[in-house]
Amino acid sequence: MAVFIHESAYVDEGARIGEGTKIWHFCHVMGKAVIGESCSLGQNVFVGNNVTIGNGVKIQNNVSVYEGVILEDHVFCGPSMVFTNVRIPRSAFPRNSSEDYLRTLVRKGATIGANATILCGATVGEWALVAAGAVVVKDVPPYALVAGVPARRLGTVCECGETLAERSGKAACRHCGREYIISEDGKVERLS
Numbered sequence: 221m222a223v224f225i226h227e228s229a230y231v232d233e234g235a236r237i238g239e240g241t242k243i244w245h246f247c248h249v250m251g252k253a254v255i256g257e258s259c260s261l262g263q264n265v266f267v268g269n270n271v272t273i274g275n276g277v278k279i280q281n282n283v284s285v286y287e288g289v290i291l292e293d294h295v296f297c298g299p300s301m302v303f304t305n306v307r308i309p310r311s312a313f314p315r316n317s318s319e320d321y322l323r324t325l326v327r328k329g330a331t332i333g334a335n336a337t338i339l340c341g342a343t344v345g346e347w348a349l350v351a352a353g354a355v356v357v358k359d360v361p362p363y364a365l366v367a368g369v370p371a372r373r374l375g376t377v378c379e380c381g382e383t384l385a386e387r388s389g390k391a392a393c394r395h396c397g398r399e400y401i402i403s404e405d406g407k408v409e410r411l412s
């Protein structure tokens with residue numbers, strides 16, 4: 221499958237883009253970015269140097285993926301969500317080299333809702349779901365549903381995204397049937 225790059229997008233020389241990936245209007249991908257296969261970059265998406273994006277990642281309109289951010293396979297970035305890469309930005313004390321940037325890791329299958337903000341240094345766990353408008357200031361556990369400012373855990377979600385009814389113990393998704401064990405401390409293990 222061919223790569224599609226809309227004529228209004230700038231993809232700098234050296235950028236690596238996997239098969240089947242689509243890059244839509246007004247995007248800018250810098251030269252040291254690595255983007256996997258079958259991804260979609262909506263309108264006005266920026267991808268910085270040394271950013272790694274896995275396969276099957278969907279990035280909606282108006283998202284800047286700054287240096288320091290890693291998106292694993294099948295991550296979903298909702299429209300206008302925000303990443304940062306400097307903990308304490310100061311115009312008078314520039315922190316704008318690679319060593320200044322904190323790492324933000326979004327693990328496999330995670331979803332970040334529209335207009336949410338992920339402060340740099342945080343890890344969003346596998347299959348976690350960050351609600352629209354949330355501000356994530358610390359790590360989000362795998363399969364957690366978090367919402368609010370600052371983001372707090374409201375529950376647990378299935379890989380398919382449906383909320384699991386049980387707070388702890390064995391839980392089956394009403395939507396897809398996947399089964400999990402949720403421990404008292406919120407750790408989630410998939411059974412089937």
Ligand SMILES: [Zn+2]
Nearest residue numbers: 378380393396
């Ligand atoms: Zn499910």
